[in-house]
Amino acid sequence: MSADDAELDELVNDFVTESREHLAQVESDLLGLEASGEAPEEATNRVFRAVHSVKGVAGFLGLENINRLAHSLESVLDLMRKGRLEPDAGLVDVLLGAIDRLREMIEAVGASDGMLIDDQLTRLAAYLEGDAQQVRKVAPPSVEVPPGHWLLQLSVATSRLALEFGVDAPQLVEEIARVGTLQSGAAELMRAVDEGSREAVVVVLSTASTPEEVIERLRLESGEVTVLREALGGVAEAAPRPAPRQEAAAPTAAAAPQPAPAGVKPAAAEPPSATPSPAPGRDNKDKEAAGSPAKRADAHQESIRVSVELLDRLMNLSGELVLGRNQLLQALDSGNDKGVETSSGRLNQVISEMQEAVMRTRMQPIGTLFQRFPRVVRDLAGKLGKQCALDADGKEVELDRSILEALSDPLTHIVRNSVDHGMEMPDDRRAAGKQAEGCVRMAASQVGGNVRIEIVDDGRGIDPRRLREKAVERGVVTPAQAATMSDREAVNLIFAAGFSTAEKVTDVSGRGVGMDVVRSNIERLGGTVDVTSQLGVGTRLTITIPLTLAILPAMVIACGARRYVLAQANVAELVQIRDGEGAARIAELNGRELLRLRGSVIPLVRLRTVLGEPPAETRREPIVVVVESSKLRYGLVIDAPPDAEEIVVKPLSRHFKSRPEYAGATILGDGTVAMILDAVGIANRCDLGEVAEDLLGEASLREALDGDEAVDLVLFQNHPEDTFAVPLGLVDHIRRVSPQDVREVGGRTVLAEQDRALPIVMLDRVVPSRPVGDAKVLSVLMLRIHDQTFGVVASGVEDIKRVAVQVDDRTLAMEGVIGSFQYEGRTVRLLDAGAVAQAALPHCFTAAPPKKQDAAPQRAPRVLFAEDTRFFRQHVSKVLQGAGFEVTEAEDGDDAWQALERGESFDIVVTDIQMPNCDGLQLTRRIRGSAQHRDLPVVALTSLSSDEDQSDGRAAGVTAYLIKLDDAALVAAVRNYMGALV
């Protein structure tokens, strides 16, 4: 192969790659045009430009057929661009048909000149004809062409040519006249030049020169010249011929145009039987015969586009490689063992990175595959008389191109199936109460080490009963098997060999080879496919493909001495549990930790436990990775904030397959190996599925966990038989002390510390209870009330529980106790911490409350308090009244609002957040929205105060956010805001 040939091949390759992209873009734009029903300039221009550039390059490369079809397309598009044609469905059909043909020719570029394009040309010409009066005028049918002359139609871009030749209008006409005789269009040409019009003028020229020569002499582009009639006789032979095969056909082609009206675009004039006319291409190199198409087709090699950034990276890495080699050689020369080690380590890393980068060059977004489907759906729906749209999500998910290619056929089949079998006719859909237009949704996402592709339609669904019947009928399963099958299994029968879901065989799908081939193709890629369907509602096909080669955006998580990787796709969010917040947000249920997240509860898994690592020694603020996969959501507790890194999944030996925790392994940037965690596998191993079901199944539990009435309590024992609870919000921290540190000093109990004595309470002195027994270690719950810290001694702290407080405040009413409730078969008394503090340590708390009292207004400050739970309502009222406020209770936000509207005056509003009818935030918004009450301070009480809640509250206009049962803080806050007011 000569250098020239190689160069040409290269050009052809580039052309193919580029054209492919152009056409893909064209297709989606055309579909968009059709959908919008008009021709937005931008999209039409884009289409026009794309076709134009295909045309241009094809002309340059002498790809005559491609050039002609593109030219014809371009002409029609030009009309659209000028608003002379509306892109209705018919036109778009024709355009798409032509684009298809163009694509076929481009894919078999070497053989393109042998392919028939007459049909497409005729159809396109029909549209041109509608607008062809002008053209007719310029080229009357009765043109007499001398023998040996060509009749050419030129599209003359006057402004360009005038510029190029540096001439004015008459000169340009002269210039053209020198080449041949202007049969028509001279006047238009003059006018266009004079007006400086940018639009091309179509003229007809008869000339003894070959089109090539005309192109050259008039500095036209090959696409701007169309052969209307070929030169007859000996002169024509002088024209170079691209291939003998076509030469054989030339007489027919040459003879054919005679009966055709010359004025119509030549495309229309081509009789269907004619092979493409042998208008000469520019490349005279490609003369050698019939073998050439095949040769070209072979020579055409696939190419893909690689981002410059990636190339730069490769370049950079290869530079590093050279550097590493030099260092290694140097170290070897000087016998520097250490140096050898260092530089080979370095090389190792560089090469790894290089390998990654090379792999990345192969990655392509799945969008390149998806973008063909709107077309597939459109055509098919049109053919079947259905209405159907296609939605695609996750186009940016990258897959190795080999996988993408292999997915193409299965996906096409599935989508066609969805439209053909899944979609009902528009009337049926309306009858079923659906929109006439159905929708097929394709979505790609990365899930762990896999890419998941879902194809969901909202069609009629699959009838498992029918499938069972048919499966039995066709001997796919026995009647007994069919009877024991679940519906889900039955629906999956569509994948059985030789099983077509078609009720009747159509030409669209259902030819017997079908979903079984789809399944085997996907399984060949190491993937799985699953179908679920709901009769009358729709069908969902889920394809899961391992992204063995895929680049995975991932989080690198340190655990113990090692690092692990979790696919970013699994991560919904990161939640940092701050020091004080930990206990409030992490609750426990049946031995399982749960995280409260914006009103929902998700199970927690500690990564250390999963990996068999000992619990973290230092008590750092834990970070929860909220993991989301198809069926579950849970929190993975990790030690430290993760790093983001892009990783390449490396194949693992089969030994790891049986461990559900791992999805694979990777090599991190620094060359170390890290296992990729499998979010679903971890969940399965921890039986999280069960928890989720528990939560769903038992309404009471959910209520207990979700309801605002639930409260985080620290449960502890004074005596093993006496269990108490204290709101977590009041507990500052818990200490473990030895009994000898608890001392009696002057009738008071203190905890001896190095430089001071902390006041503490033995509960049995305050509340009827048995004393703390002999214990080697005592726990002291340090409570903070009115900015004073004191301890409550306990024999043991049981746990922090989130419990539904259905507090009975009567049965066990006594000093220091708010009430009691039942928990796991025991009676737990809820401590009134404030009362306990006051009773036990009067000296600590006498001074604090009256402090503000001095500045208090004459009348008792009035508090409007909205709370739907009786217990809290009574409790908080009691607390506020105890602090000297006058409290008006309201059962919900509405109630409270009515109180305000009645004209009662209040100094402050205290409200629960979650209430029926009108919740706390709504109430706040109403207050802020009213002229009269706008300035009232609003204190919101909630059992959980997360950042999101708080920002919601702030947005609504809440003045302060407090945690329920933190009575001291409430009193302080009410005082504080009231102080500001008074």
Next chain:
Amino acid sequence: MKKGPGNLYVCCHVGGLHIGVNLDWVQEINRLTEPTFVPMMPAWLRGLVNLRGNLVTVVDLGSVVCGAPVEKTSAARTVVVEIGDEILGLVVDSVGDVVDVGGRAVEGLPSHVPASQRSWFSGMVQLPDDLLLLLDVNTLRTLEADGARAGCA
């Protein structure tokens, strides 16, 4: 057996046994570097090693065959074998010569070899001063991660 290629075995020492690994499998022999430990895996799986960008599953041949892990000494080696598309690193106490067993008869294992050990070997060859147990590398691929096959005598 014929002499020459295909009959060359790398002679490895593992817990007092002489084990031959067919040279055709062997990619390279490296000093034992401690691999990245992978939690929750059986003891015979020492971890993963990054070998020029490929992951090597490091299998402790001592644990597999004798139930005692190979100690990390200066003599300890990792014999890297490639089976199909998997690369395994076999950790052995030390590596000796490459021996050509061509021309010698491959015998069955003596009856006193416990059943648990038998499965790892395809046969035995008598060398002048040694018995060489021929490792059946393929069986190493079937080691179960739950440890079912890893139990040793």
